[in-house]
Amino acid sequence: MPEIVPFKGIVYGPGVVGDADRLICPPYDAIPPLVQRGLYEASPYNAVRMELPMEDDPYAAAAQRLREWLASGVLQQDGEPAIYPCTQTFVDEKGHELTRSGFFAALRLYDFDEQQVLPHEKTLSGPKADRLSMFRKTGANLSSIFGLYADASRSADTAVREFCEANEPVVDAVFQGVRNRLWRITDSALVGKIQAVLAGQNVYIADGHHRYETGVAYRNERAAANPGHTGTEPYNYILAYLSNIHDEGLLILPIHRLVRGLGSFDPEAFVAKLDRHFTVWELPGHKAMDDFLGSCPSSVAYGIVLPGITLGITLDCKPEEALSTPVPEALRTLSVVLLHDLVFGQILGITAEATAKESNITYLKNSQEVFDAVASGEAHFGVVLKPTRVEQVVSVAGSGEVMPQKSTWFYPKIMTGMVFRSLEGDA
16 A cells, blocks of 8 residues: 555644534535535534635635634644544445445555556546645645555454544534544554555545545645655645445445437437347336346446336447447446447447537436436436446556546545645644
């Protein structure tokens, strides 16, 4: 694993942390305007006021708040470097209670070609420019990346769990039904044990690709401007939440697609074209589609939602026989790759450029919203996908390839406001 080190976290002070339910927020890219306004109203100290300010100059506003809140005691920086275990307890779509475990640490930044930290999704230039401005103005990591490691022995997880069971959390906050708890480990022997167990592991980025690449750009910028650069400065690291791929609470949900704006669209002709490549079943509705996708052994299976009709489809041939161009082995079994190439590209003529701009395709995380959008006429049709498996994420990242955008949704999001990290103080 790349180098991880403890850091002096910035946390909410004792005068406000008791109201933590109203202080935390999702990361910037998961906050729609309505939620943003609600978070502003929740508390004058909600983390959204730094993570995604509503002011005309959001970067200056975030930097000013960080300074003011530190000066007033709303925020305080810990006196000792620590690793911060964090659990998230939630109920999945089937009603099962799950707890995902992990910890916050400062993760050394590496270029991707160093094969230490590995991405699995493509990134866009706009979000990286936005976050770079935030890094520059605030001098802080406000929200973390989410990384995965593969430790089958789970010995580090066990040590962290035993610590948490024996100690009260320093933050305990519920947001949208998810309970988020944070602890602080300062014991150097325990920190060293965690570092030793994870040494030699890769980190696979689950979420936060834009933030990670921004961290690398910021490091390079700061290093170039620092004649005394040593490689140990705080800007050489980034705030990371790390979790084991073997954790029982690790959940990946699918991101579904809506197709719209094609000009002329003939549903019957579209289904006829699907029938040339897929076995097509007509299903009696939403529940039947969920049952179909849940029980279908094929990884290349989809639910197709058209006005007045619901279909389940599975690919008839091998994926490599249906793709327009050869793709690396790690990508062939990904249903999202074949969907974008065969259905969107070959059958519908949607270009990769149009997909990147979201000209004809939009994304939804709730399958009921797909049905609602199609019924309202908002879209020509919707595609409900099966979730990507974690081993597929690791395989793609390990091969050096990347998935199409919006391929995975790791649930729940890592919350902003549990702990912040300075890029100016101790790493």
